[in-house]
Amino acid sequence: MIVVENKSAEDILKMVAPYKKILVAGCYGCVTVCLAGGEKEVGLLASQIRMAREKEGNPIEVLEQTVERQCDKEYLVNFQDKARDVEAIVSLACGIGIQYLAQVYEPIPVFPGVNTQFLGANLDVGVWEEYCMACGECVLDKTGGICPIARCSKSLLNGPCGGSQEGKCEVDKSVDCAWHLIYDRLKALGQLDKMAEYIPAKNWHRNEGPRKLVKEDLTLEQ
Amino acid sequence: MLQMQARSAVIYEELDVFPEVLVIGCGTEGAAAALAVSENQPVTVIDHDTNHDGLSLIKGQTNITVNAGVKVVGLDGFPGQFLVSFMENGEYTKKSFGAIIVALEAQSSYDAKKYNRIELGERILSLSQFIKKDNDYSRQKVTFVLGQADRDSISSYATALSQAIALKEKDADVSILYYDMKVSADHLEQDYELAxxxxxxxxxxxxxxxILKTDVAATVQYSEPFLEETEQVKLVSDYLVLPEDYVAHPGTADLADVLDVNTGPNGFFQEDNVHFLPIMSNREGIYFIGSCHGPIYGVELEKEIETVKAEVGRFASGKTRVASLQPQVDAEKCAVCLTCYRCCPHHAIEIVHDESLNNMYHSAARMNPLACRHCGICSAECPGKAIQLPNYKDGQILQQLSRPPKIVAFACENSGTLAAELANKIEPELNALIQVVPVPCSGKIDALYLLKALERGADGVLLIACQKENCKYSRGNVRADQRKELVRKRLEAIGLEGDRVDIVHVAANQGNQFNESIRSMVARVNQLGSYPGKVIR
Amino acid sequence: MKRKKVLVIGGGAAGMTSALEMAERGTDVILVEKDSEIGGRGATYCCKATDECNRCAACLVLQQKDQVIQEPNIQVYTDCDIRSIKEIEKKGQRLFRADVVMGGKKTKFETDAVIVATGFDPYDLSRRNEFSYVQESNVITALELEEAIKDKGSIQAAYGDDIKKIGFIQCVGSRDLSIGNGYCSRVCCMYAGKLAKLIRQDLPDAEIDIFYMDFQSFGKGFSAFKETLEGTDQVKLIRGIPSKIYGFPYDRLTVRYANSYDGKQIEEKYDLIVLSVAITPTKGSQDIAEQLGIDLDDYGFMAGNGNSAQTSKQGVFIAGVCQGPKDIPQTVGHAKTAAGEAYRFLCG
Incomplete structure (x- = not known):
């Protein structure tokens, strides 16, 4: 799941300062699951914006709507009645949804209501942890199912670095050392020999620009 | 006078349930429970551990199945239809039960530290050793030392008294050393008199x-408060009997985890909350009896067993009647995020998959009518606003806030609204300043309600919750406290006073305290002035 | 099946619990209460929470009261005096018939079963006046203190700001063979301790003493409760029950007691004395027991069959303190037993 965090009200209020009528747009996907952009958050933010503007003596009308997913244009269409009516939109979707919404509803300005953080697992109510960095070249088979890129503070492919103590990372004592976890897991799996296997350095250079995935055999237009 | 105040019509449904009851624990307590319950419905008793003290009581009884060497390793389903997974001789088995009674007995543990580090031996016995030992104590001098261990219960007093009376029949010379003679149970004062x-x-x-140990006798040395300028008194006996402490069964934490029930002080089952009485757990259909929730005296155990017998008796006929008051989920809005599932204090929620459910997952949360206690915590937690509690839907609550007065008080119906009734009789003039919005639990108070009350014209908002550690639904008042913090932060983030939102903990019988909290909130908002964030004026 | 009907006598914690449990199972309930309101004694108790709940359970009673009023299967009759109650036969069916008077009007109820939940009477202090309860207004019972704190909000609001020394006297009428009460009332040490803690919060400088015989503590963590009572809360536990209370000097009280260790007589001045009076059987319930043919125990409490709530009379069940002293959770538990057994009886 994509994990996001709500932007501060102050930032959002600055963004919408010039407008008198806006839409707060929620998404029932990842951002609902991570308790930051579902119908409830839409309500809370909308109420906050209204009250802040009342206090400044500069009232604003705030519409509210949440759709299934903001990363699919078929769902984005559902905003059209309300979008037609407003001067700006604050989206509580992840960075993907915000951009896609902006693209579909050009020229209405679309602002981010959240900071998209990472791809993570929901460990408990209100607790998320980064598990994947979408590096595009998965090594989990070699590391006992624990990603050193996402979970090692130094993203070391051939760890450990030697700085960990009692299983905790030297960069941040509250973080488990990923390579300690990998060692324990490989040991439990009887695959400790994999610790010795050298993983070649990853090419982080992205000269081809944003990544794009096209599956020719699945596309509709040949 | 006939007093009536009809509740809005409640629909009842009749559900099929399994009459059979599972008793976990095969000590004497579990066996006694099984015997009692088996009068009404079938019972399976498993040992879960190595304690088989009760086996002889229930072997061969009709309506009772005994399964030794079996451990509970999993639990699915809901009251009336629990599906319990067992580990039996290295293999997994599953069986359905209507209800579960936990009777994992506490273990007595002699703590030498309580008796100046004296070790047990031939002449110094723990109370349970003494009971088990088949010695002839005739004309022996036996002394019981009470009050050093087992200080939260009366069971060692009860046992010592009955043992002392029996010893007297054998012409023993019996002394009981005590600090407070505890007799607060049926018949104990009579035993004390008799002794x-x-x-x-x-x-x-x-x-x-x-306690002094010698080869031929056991001696206890103590201060005798009635003797002036006391020398220490030495009491020499043939046998000294020392009560043990009771510690929770070592399997308690694991079993609590499997059953998803709460534990409390000293690691015993059951949280220390009056709403759970002696026998209830945080889950419907799962009960505790006996020393699994703390040391207990025999008569109390028997009473608990009678109560549990009556409770599980609901399922004896294979059908049970239940009010359809559980929250309803709008599948279109349900993101199947598991928040409600994780927040429910009663384990009443499951995620169901059904093609007819109108969302991309064809899945949604569902509240089980037998397990749900209608607190509404789930609906307040839902990030998609997909869950609505009958009679307390968001629309119904927000509708009450069309033109709020100075103060809006969202009040738990177990405390706040009842205190408000008393409060109103004491100081009716405050009534004009407040609007009380009833909720079934303070955990139902959505952060959105708080903001909406202010947005629509209130100057201050109160959450009226039950006293700490007294929430009928375990944690509702804790969640309410968190919501207050959340809303305060949201207000402060936009330059408004967080103090306009506050939580007060009152009980149903605290009308004065209710008024006090209203008065203090009124004074606070009067000082702050009219709320500048009002959208509806 | 025709809906069955049960008569519940008494609208306190036990009666309300039984009524709710029966109603939930689909039985029609007639709940009769002699007072003008249901709730019983429990509804007059105060909350003893300090910073957190102190587990007195008084709040449960008001919650139940609210539930009973809202429950359509329960008909509540208040100001209702039972004149006679007996088993009758009607069309081949055994029924119980209660003739009652309400607001001067006579009426009758016929039901299939009866749950007796008549609670208790506090020990009659006029029988024993060495504590000057009858003449001194600042000698009160713990029940009166509970109600005053509940109604007024605090001890100062109820008894003035000027309280410097308060004494609780335990076992007034309990554990007393001289009056035939050879039993412990079970709840008094706990509530006195909790009230003392509560008062300490309101009166940080007052002296608070508890005169007791044996401190009857039980329950989760209660030994720790007693330690904080004597430690942080500075409540003095004095072993020994005073022999006499005199109403002087003006507005104050002189309490005479013996130091239980050296036997020396001590007299001390108090502003308020609270008597923890015994739980005793109600007079009315003994009449009812007689008419229904229920056995009584040595002290006049109603006797069940072993620990069950079934009495020696088929179809008659007992719930709560009418069976013997209980705290509120125990009362509720016992009433659940009574309802479960009554329901099984009705199902045949």
């Missing part, structure tokens, strides 16, 4: 007490 009448010596001690 005195039979000539048991009752000796009061104070302060430190020393």
């Amino acid at each position: 005195r009448a039979r000539g048991v010596n009752f000796l009061k001690y104070e302060g430190d007490l020393q």
